[in-house]
Every structure is written in C-alpha cells, then in structure tokens.
Amino acid sequence: MTVSAVLRHDFTVLRRTIVGRFLLAIALGATVGGPLVGYILSNGPVTSESLGLSLWLVVGTVLPFGVLLTAAVAIVADRETGRLRLLFGAPITKADLFVGVFLSRSIAISLLIAVSFTIIQLLSFTSIITVSWRTLWPLAGSTFLLCVAYTAIGTAISAVATTRLRAVGVAIAFYIWAAFWPQLVSEIAEPNGPQLGEPTTTETISHFIGTLSPFGAYSQIVTPSHAIYGAPVSGPLLTTPVMVLVLLLWTIVLFSVGYYWFPRADI
Amino acid sequence: MVNTQHAIEIESLSKRFASITALDHIDLTVRTGEVFGLLGPNGAGKTTLIDLLLGLTTPTDGRASVFGTDVESDPASIRQRIGILPEDYSIYRTMTGREQLQAIARLKNGSDDLDRVRNEVGLAIEAFDRPAGEYSKGMQQRLVLAMALLGDPELLILDEPLSGLDPHGIDLVRTLIEDHAASGTTIFFASHRLSEVAAICDRVGILNDGQLVSVVDVETLSERMGTVEQLRLFTETQADSSVLSQLRSIDAISSVHTDGCILTIDCHSSIAKADAIALIHQECSVLDFEVNSSALEDVFAAVVDVDGSKSTAESTAVRGDVE
Known part of the structure; x- marks a missing residue:
C-alpha cells in the first residue's frame, strides 16, 4: 500500500515536473526520430537491419543516458533539498520510498517506450518503415529491459550518493564505462586479436565479457553482430536469452544494493 | 517501560558523524499534550534530534520512542501519528499548492478536506491553485505547515516554524499551535529564538553543542535568571x-x-x-x-554563551528538572 502510494506520488511529480517532459522528449526523439532521420538520409524505407542500427546508435545511447541521469538524482535531490523530510512526515519507510521511486521510473519509461514503438508500428503501415511486428516488439522488449536496468542502476546510485553532484558524476562515469566496455575488453583481452570492424567469425570469451555491460548486452540483442564485431559472430554465450539474463542481473543486483543500503542510510 | 503519558521518551541518545558528536547522551521526556520548546543556537543539534525522532537517522547510542513505539523498530507507524514542519525543505515549483497537499494527503492515506487545512494555515485560495514556484517564503511555510496538519497528527514537530513569516503569519501560527495544543496535540517546537518559545511553550529544553543544558518551565527559567x-x-x-x-x-x-x-x-x-x-x-x-x-534572550545568552560553551553552574542547577 505504501509502495503504491509512493509510486503514485513520484509518478505525479514526474508528470508535473521537467523531468517527465525530458524523458518524454528523449524517448520519442530517439526512438521515433532516429529511424526517421535514417529514412531521410538513406532515401529509402527503414528495414529491420537499419532499425536495429538506429536503436543501437541512437536509442541505445541517448535513452539510457537520460534514464540514468534522471534516476540518479531522483532520491538524492529530494534528500539534499529537504523534500524527503516532508515525505517522511507520512507513514512510509525508506524501503517503500526506494521501491516506489524505482517502480514509478520503470513504469514511466515503459509507457514511453510503448508509445514510441506504437508510433513506429503505425509508420510501418506507410512506406517509411518496412518492419514486421514480429521484429519490432522484441526490440521494444529489449529496449524496455535496457531502460529498467539503467533505472535500477540510477536509483541505486541515488540511494547511496549523498549529493547530487556525486550522483551525477558516478552516473556519467558508469555510462561511459558501459558504453565503451565491449571495446575496452577487446583491447585488453585480445590486443593482437581481431579488433572492432575487423572480420572474425568465431566466438571468443572476450566477446562474451564485452557484452556484460548493459549497453554491450543490448547491442548484442538489437544489432546484427557484424555491426559490432565486423563479421557475424555467434555462439551459445551470445544468444538473446543470455543477453536478457545479463540485463536482468544488472537490474536485480543494483536494485538489491539500493534496497539494502537506503534503509540504513542517514537522511 | 512504555509510558502512555509520554509522547516522546529519549534515553541517553547520542549521534556521531565521523569525529563530530552531534548529540551527546540526551535524556528527555515530553508529556502528551504538552507544548515543548527545544532551544538552541544554529548547529546545536536540534535538527539531528528531530531526524532521530522521525527515524531518518540512526542513533549511535541510546534510544528514542514516540507514543511508546521505538523509533528504530517501527518508524512508519510513528509517522502515521505525527506531522512535521522541517526547517530546511523545498517544494516542487511547477506543482500547485493544492497538488502538493493532495500528494502528501495520499501518502498519509488521509481523507482531509484540503480547503479546510488551507484555510487553517491562512493560505489564500488563489495562491492555492498557483504553481508554488510563485510563492513567497511565508506562503511556502504555510503550505508546508498545512502538510504537517494533514491527518490530524497527535504530535506536531515544528522546526523553526515562524521563520519567514510576517507578523500576521506569526500570530496565525501561534494561534494555530495554541488551538491544537488545546485539543490535546503534543507540540515539539524547535527554535533558536527564545522569545518565540517563551510565547508558545510550556517547558523549554536548551540544547547546546549536542548537549541538553537544561529543561525548565519558561517562567522558572525567567525567574531564575532575573528579568532584564x-x-x-x-x-x-x-x-x-x-x-x-x-x-x-x-x-x-x-x-x-x-x-x-x-x-x-x-x-x-x-x-x-x-x-x-x-x-x-x-x-x-x-x-x-x-x-x-529581551529578558528571555538574555536568559538564553546567560545559559548558553555565544562561544557555544555550556554554563556549568546553570547546567548543574537545572539538570534535576530533566525527567
């Protein structure tokens, strides 16, 4: 009951403040705007492959950044400004607050993703996009999982950080790490091996380790693998279920960290 | 042992932040229905004590209970019975006063008549439906006071409630506190202004440098130190x-x-x-x-000197009054 009350409260705040509008803008802008820009530039319909590339390059980079930053300041901003003291005048616990904020942000971004992909689906009835719903909605599901993972990461950072500045700093550092992790692993693990953009066909352990960041896992799901590795690479560790598991693990582990930490933290 | 006559019971409560001792073995009891004033200069530990009472901060040592419930073990049930007006707060600038009050009312599971509460704190109806970003400090203070009053709390914790209010607002808040106290609400009133506390409270606890220097009736304190x-x-x-x-x-x-x-x-x-x-x-x-x-201000200065050191003689003299 109290979690749902916090969820409603945070959802109202999202809806009525600039944070919600920011998320709306980047969700629609990246998800729908990316393929449209691709269509205009290529002068041809958006295919499954180009939609995957658009999701990877635009949605996969822009949306997690917005989700992570907004979630990373969600709790710590209220703590710093004294709003948490007002909220804790109500019969809620710190755990309620953490879970409520996480759920509210996750639901908000899920709704935005659903709306965005519905628009893409509608565009597929025109000559702009030629992607079947069987291809489109699994991509939407992957994008949802990615955003929920980044929401968990951001909310956990917000629960642990003592100032907004630190929260934003850690969030940006994490984002950069996650984005460059596949390439970093490739450079470190196999300095003499095939580099990004060079042809390779066999799965190696570094390919798998490279997908252990949320962005790496998402990239592996939504793009044809040669977009990342230069040539099709497949194997049991790079399958979509494994990547889904990676994203779920990020969500579960970071959610657990915040859930454990925040009730023990001084406000 | 739980005493239902006591709204707040604090036993040997300490809070340390790294090497800083914010509160040092505080013993204090506030009776149900009492208007209790907590006086102290800025940085004395008043807000830390309130945070501990709300369960927002974990004590390093000792314990606190509100209406017989241990704060650490069940903070949510305590928050069900209290209203809080914090010293430092921020409201959502793009949301109207009504929306913000509504949001807090939902969190409190209350079915309050928002306009009744608005009226009680003297917030104009036109202002109530305007974005709170347009509010003056005094109007914000009234809005937050309205949030504190939602759900008819049995204990009102007010941290510097008169700051930012104009004379009319100060009168209104004083009357409001008196009315709620008359209807049995316990008031815990923290301030660094002795004149405010003297005008409103039954008893006063003086906190300085994390230590409770004295707890006395306002009249007794004034008499003891002489009127200037x-x-x-x-x-x-x-x-x-x-x-x-x-x-x-x-x-x-x-x-x-x-x-x-x-x-x-x-x-x-x-x-x-x-x-x-x-x-x-x-x-x-x-x-x-x-x-x-300025009599009471002088009394305060006599008990707690500006350097923040405790008046040993006074401390010894009045410590026996601490329940």
Missing part, C-alpha cells in the same frame, strides 16, 4: 557624566551606554525604568523612548 528589559531613551541634549553616574548608582540598572543623544539602559525592574526616565527627563529632556523585552 532594555530601555532606549532619545533625548534633546546629550547626558553628561554626572547623570550617567546617577543612573549607574540605581541598583536595578545593570548597564548604561550612550551614543550621542541615545541612551541604552538595562533595567531589572519596572521601578528602575520609571526612575531612569524621570532622571533623564529632568536633566536632558526625553523626546521618545522604547522598551525591548
């Missing part, structure tokens, strides 16, 4: 040294200062004030005068 009123006289001509000497010879006058044609005199009795005015008027012709009732 500051008299300022505006004269036609400057008082000469013989007049000043005559003033200083009056027993109930503790100090005399001159600044041109302005005389500032600290008087310990009404007769001393009358004598001083008569004497000065005879010699220098008094044009105007004013009396600052």
Whole structure:
C-alpha cells in the first residue's frame, strides 16, 4: 500500500515536473526520430537491419543516458533539498520510498517506450518503415529491459550518493564505462586479436565479457553482430536469452544494493 | 517501560558523524499534550534530534520512542501519528499548492478536506491553485505547515516554524499551535529564538553543542535568571557624566551606554525604568523612548554563551528538572 502510494506520488511529480517532459522528449526523439532521420538520409524505407542500427546508435545511447541521469538524482535531490523530510512526515519507510521511486521510473519509461514503438508500428503501415511486428516488439522488449536496468542502476546510485553532484558524476562515469566496455575488453583481452570492424567469425570469451555491460548486452540483442564485431559472430554465450539474463542481473543486483543500503542510510 | 503519558521518551541518545558528536547522551521526556520548546543556537543539534525522532537517522547510542513505539523498530507507524514542519525543505515549483497537499494527503492515506487545512494555515485560495514556484517564503511555510496538519497528527514537530513569516503569519501560527495544543496535540517546537518559545511553550529544553543544558518551565527559567528589559531613551541634549553616574548608582540598572543623544539602559525592574526616565527627563529632556523585552534572550545568552560553551553552574542547577 505504501509502495503504491509512493509510486503514485513520484509518478505525479514526474508528470508535473521537467523531468517527465525530458524523458518524454528523449524517448520519442530517439526512438521515433532516429529511424526517421535514417529514412531521410538513406532515401529509402527503414528495414529491420537499419532499425536495429538506429536503436543501437541512437536509442541505445541517448535513452539510457537520460534514464540514468534522471534516476540518479531522483532520491538524492529530494534528500539534499529537504523534500524527503516532508515525505517522511507520512507513514512510509525508506524501503517503500526506494521501491516506489524505482517502480514509478520503470513504469514511466515503459509507457514511453510503448508509445514510441506504437508510433513506429503505425509508420510501418506507410512506406517509411518496412518492419514486421514480429521484429519490432522484441526490440521494444529489449529496449524496455535496457531502460529498467539503467533505472535500477540510477536509483541505486541515488540511494547511496549523498549529493547530487556525486550522483551525477558516478552516473556519467558508469555510462561511459558501459558504453565503451565491449571495446575496452577487446583491447585488453585480445590486443593482437581481431579488433572492432575487423572480420572474425568465431566466438571468443572476450566477446562474451564485452557484452556484460548493459549497453554491450543490448547491442548484442538489437544489432546484427557484424555491426559490432565486423563479421557475424555467434555462439551459445551470445544468444538473446543470455543477453536478457545479463540485463536482468544488472537490474536485480543494483536494485538489491539500493534496497539494502537506503534503509540504513542517514537522511 | 512504555509510558502512555509520554509522547516522546529519549534515553541517553547520542549521534556521531565521523569525529563530530552531534548529540551527546540526551535524556528527555515530553508529556502528551504538552507544548515543548527545544532551544538552541544554529548547529546545536536540534535538527539531528528531530531526524532521530522521525527515524531518518540512526542513533549511535541510546534510544528514542514516540507514543511508546521505538523509533528504530517501527518508524512508519510513528509517522502515521505525527506531522512535521522541517526547517530546511523545498517544494516542487511547477506543482500547485493544492497538488502538493493532495500528494502528501495520499501518502498519509488521509481523507482531509484540503480547503479546510488551507484555510487553517491562512493560505489564500488563489495562491492555492498557483504553481508554488510563485510563492513567497511565508506562503511556502504555510503550505508546508498545512502538510504537517494533514491527518490530524497527535504530535506536531515544528522546526523553526515562524521563520519567514510576517507578523500576521506569526500570530496565525501561534494561534494555530495554541488551538491544537488545546485539543490535546503534543507540540515539539524547535527554535533558536527564545522569545518565540517563551510565547508558545510550556517547558523549554536548551540544547547546546549536542548537549541538553537544561529543561525548565519558561517562567522558572525567567525567574531564575532575573528579568532584564532594555530601555532606549532619545533625548534633546546629550547626558553628561554626572547623570550617567546617577543612573549607574540605581541598583536595578545593570548597564548604561550612550551614543550621542541615545541612551541604552538595562533595567531589572519596572521601578528602575520609571526612575531612569524621570532622571533623564529632568536633566536632558526625553523626546521618545522604547522598551525591548529581551529578558528571555538574555536568559538564553546567560545559559548558553555565544562561544557555544555550556554554563556549568546553570547546567548543574537545572539538570534535576530533566525527567
């Protein structure tokens, strides 16, 4: 009951403040705007492959950044400004607050993703996009999982950080790490091996380790693998279920960290 | 042992942040229905104590209970029975006062009549439906006070509730506190202004440097330390040294200062004030005068000096009053 009350409260705040509008803008802008820009530039319909590339390059980079930053300041901003003291005048616990904020942000971004992909689906009835719903909605599901993972990461950072500045700093550092992790692993693990953009066909352990960041896992799901590795690479560790598991693990582990930490933290 | 007569029971409560001791073994009891004032300079530990009572901070040592419930074990059930007006807060600038009050009412599972609460804190209806970003500090204070009053709390914790309010607002809040106290609500009132606390509270606890220096009735504290009123006289001509000497010879006058044609005199009795005015008027012709009732401020300064060190004598004298 109290979690749902916090969820409603945070959802109202999202809806009525600039944070919600920011998320709306980047969700629609990246998800729908990316393929449209691709269509205009290529002068041809958006295919499954180009939609995957658009999701990877635009949605996969822009949306997690917005989700992570907004979630990373969600709790710590209220703590710093004294709003948490007002909220804790109500019969809620710190755990309620953490879970409520996480759920509210996750639901908000899920709704935005659903709306965005519905628009893409509608565009597929025109000559702009030629992607079947069987291809489109699994991509939407992957994008949802990615955003929920980044929401968990951001909310956990917000629960642990003592100032907004630190929260934003850690969030940006994490984002950069996650984005460059596949390439970093490739450079470190196999300095003499095939580099990004060079042809390779066999799965190696570094390919798998490279997908252990949320962005790496998402990239592996939504793009044809040669977009990342230069040539099709497949194997049991790079399958979509494994990547889904990676994203779920990020969500579960970071959610657990915040859930454990925040009730023990001084406000 | 749980005592239902006590709204707040604090036993040997300490809070340390790294090497800083914010609160040092505080023992305090606030009776149900009492208006209790917690006085202390900025940084004395008042807000930390309130945070501990709300369960927002974990004590390093000791325990606190509210209405017999241990704060650490069940903070949510305590928050069900209290209303809080924090000193430092921020409201959502793009949301209207009504939306914000509604949001807190939902969190409190309450079915309050928002307009009744709005009316109670004197927030105009036009302002209520405007974005709170347009509110003055006083209006924000009223809105947050309205949030505190939602759900008819049994205990109101007010941290510097009069700050930012105009004289009308101060009167309104005082009346509101008196009304709620009369209906049985316990009030825990933290302030660094003794005059505010004296006007509202039954008992006062003085907190300084993390230590509870004393807990006494307002009247007792005032009597114990003596009453000082500051008299300022505006004269036609400057008082000469013989007049000043005559003033200083009056027993109930503790100090005399001159600044041109302005005389500032600290008087310990009404007769001393009358004598001083008569004497000065005879010699220098008094044009105007004013009396600052700073008695309790002086009492506060006497108990807690500006350096933040404890008045040992007073501490020893009044510690027996702590329940």
